[in-house]
Amino acid sequence: MGNITLNVEKTLGFITKESLAAYEPKVKECMETLEKGTGLGNDFLGWLHLPSSITKEHLADLKATAETLRQNCEVVVVAGIGGSYLGARAVIEAMSNSFLWLEEKKAGQPIIVFAGHNIGEDYLAELTEFLKNKKFGVINISKSGTTTETALAFRLLKKQCEDQRGKEMARKVIVAVTDAKKGAARVTADKEGYKSFIIPDNVGGRFSVLTPVGLLPIAVAGIDIEQLVAGACEMEKVCANENMMENPAALYAATRNELYKEGKKIEILVNFQPKLHYFMEWWKQLYGESEGKDNKGIYPSSVDFSTDLHSMGQWIQQGERTIFETVVSVETPNHELRVPTDEENLDGLNFLAGKRVDEVNKMAELGTQLAHVDGGVPNLRVSVPVLNEYYLGQLIYFFEKACGISGYLLGVNPFNQPGVEAYKKNMFALLNKPGYEKESEAIQARLK
Numbered sequence: 001m002g003n004i005t006l007n008v009e010k011t012l013g014f015i016t017k018e019s020l021a022a023y024e025p026k027v028k029e030c031m032e033t034l035e036k037g038t039g040l041g042n043d044f045l046g047w048l049h050l051p052s053s054i055t056k057e058h059l060a061d062l063k064a065t066a067e068t069l070r071q072n073c074e075v076v077v078v079a080g081i082g083g084s085y086l087g088a089r090a091v092i093e094a095m096s097n098s099f100l101w102l103e104e105k106k107a108g109q110p111i112i113v114f115a116g117h118n119i120g121e122d123y124l125a126e127l128t129e130f131l132k133n134k135k136f137g138v139i140n141i142s143k144s145g146t147t148t149e150t151a152l153a154f155r156l157l158k159k160q161c162e163d164q165r166g167k168e169m170a171r172k173v174i175v176a177v178t179d180a181k182k183g184a185a186r187v188t189a190d191k192e193g194y195k196s197f198i199i200p201d202n203v204g205g206r207f208s209v210l211t212p213v214g215l216l217p218i219a220v221a222g223i224d225i226e227q228l229v230a231g232a233c234e235m236e237k238v239c240a241n242e243n244m245m246e247n248p249a250a251l252y253a254a255t256r257n258e259l260y261k262e263g264k265k266i267e268i269l270v271n272f273q274p275k276l277h278y279f280m281e282w283w284k285q286l287y288g289e290s291e292g293k294d295n296k297g298i299y300p301s302s303v304d305f306s307t308d309l310h311s312m313g314q315w316i317q318q319g320e321r322t323i324f325e326t327v328v329s330v331e332t333p334n335h336e337l338r339v340p341t342d343e344e345n346l347d348g349l350n351f352l353a354g355k356r357v358d359e360v361n362k363m364a365e366l367g368t369q370l371a372h373v374d375g376g377v378p379n380l381r382v383s384v385p386v387l388n389e390y391y392l393g394q395l396i397y398f399f400e401k402a403c404g405i406s407g408y409l410l411g412v413n414p415f416n417q418p419g420v421e422a423y424k425k426n427m428f429a430l431l432n433k434p435g436y437e438k439e440s441e442a443i444q445a446r447l448k
């Protein structure tokens with residue numbers, strides 16, 4: 001079985017081979033800093049050797065809990081936000097049939113829906129309505145256990161689940177994934193006697209997809225978590241290579257930092273498979289929270305092609321030349337579908353008759369790469385042999401390791417996120433949260 005690969009050749013008209021090669025010692029130093037735990041944020045390095053430390057027993061425990069939820073629920077609501085949400089959604093959407101959720105639910109295969117990642121009253125009201133008379137369960141995920149969005153959704157879901165299914169069944173179908181000791185989610189789980197899983201202290205939210213944060217919901221969706229972890233384990237080995245040119249994480253980190261130095265301030269992660277939409281959302285949090293600080297950092301954005309070629313394509317081709325693209329390209333689709341012949345050929349598409357749809361997609365991909373590079377957009381390409389659990393595991397670890405190296409190359413602490421507290425402080429002050437009296441007064445004075 002091959003691995004995912006990285007190709008940076010189409011950046012070389014914009015940066016030089018020599019400037020890239022010059023990163024080798026710096027990258028080595030960053031990798032050593034990660035390994036030795038001597039850099040900024042070193043209390044959050046639990047993700048670094050996480051894949052290889054996951055035991056069979058742990059996976060069996062997760063699978064047994066997932067099975068309880070699968071057997072007792074038509075719907076499972078996964079409540080969480082940011083790193084406590086995006087990884088699970090990324091893998092579940094990438095691995096699920098795009099239309100399965102529209103079908104009648106079969107026993108043992110619950111629909112997964114998400115909550116706790118917004119404060120939309122309509123969203124929550126519609127969810128409440130949808131869950132009426134349904135056998136549903138909840139996975140309440142929060143590392144801090146105090147995130148407002150998630151706590152608010154969980155308060156609603158807990159009550160509805162208990163009202164509809166009774167306290168005893170609710171206890172069986174509500175699971176908590178949270179801190180070992182602190183936070184409201186832990187207190188509730190212990191008091192109510194919910195099955196719970198621990199998020200290790202030294203794994204930050206955005207690096208937590210391979211902890212129960214991601215693995216439990218993914219297992220509930222019927223996706224093979226063993227293969228996901230196996231793929232990540234393989235990448236853990238590949239990305240330990242000290243030779244930068246043979247280490248995709250190191251090469252990616254170096255290339256994007258050199259492009260940034262040359263004025264490419266925005267990275268666009270691109271897919272040609274709509275199922276990867278949420279994978280890109282996961283990646284945005286990973287890089288956005290890790291690098292966007294100290295008035296520095298590449299702005300991570302994403303597009304779904306060819307869909308967005310008909311909207312953002314214009315900007316990318318001819319807008320300000322401060323962007324570069326990283327394409328996640330899936331080599332072979334999981335299905336085969338050929339373009340049919342049509343005798344009348346009214347749409348003029350008979351030149352495609354007999355070809356696989358993916359051949360058309362691949363030519364769109366190649367045509368786009370050539371056009372964008374011609375238009376001044378450097379292009380990196382991550383090739384994924386097939387969209388399956390194993391390669392998703394590889395992709396996850398590859399991007400995580402690259403993020404750690406890249407953050408250190410940039411000179412920031414890639415493992416904190418102090419900036420996200422600002423809105424929370426204002427929101428609590430505006431809502432008169434106890435303990436925020438002074439801030440409330442100050443903010444009200446500003447609004448007069």
Ligand SMILES: O=P(O)(O)OC[C@H]1O[C@](O)(CO)[C@@H](O)[C@@H]1O
Nearest residue numbers: 082083084142143144147205420
């Ligand atoms: O798991 P928690 O503590 O609810 O946090 C969710 C998310 O919120 C943040 O802390 C930002 O507010 C993210 O870093 C994190 O992934």
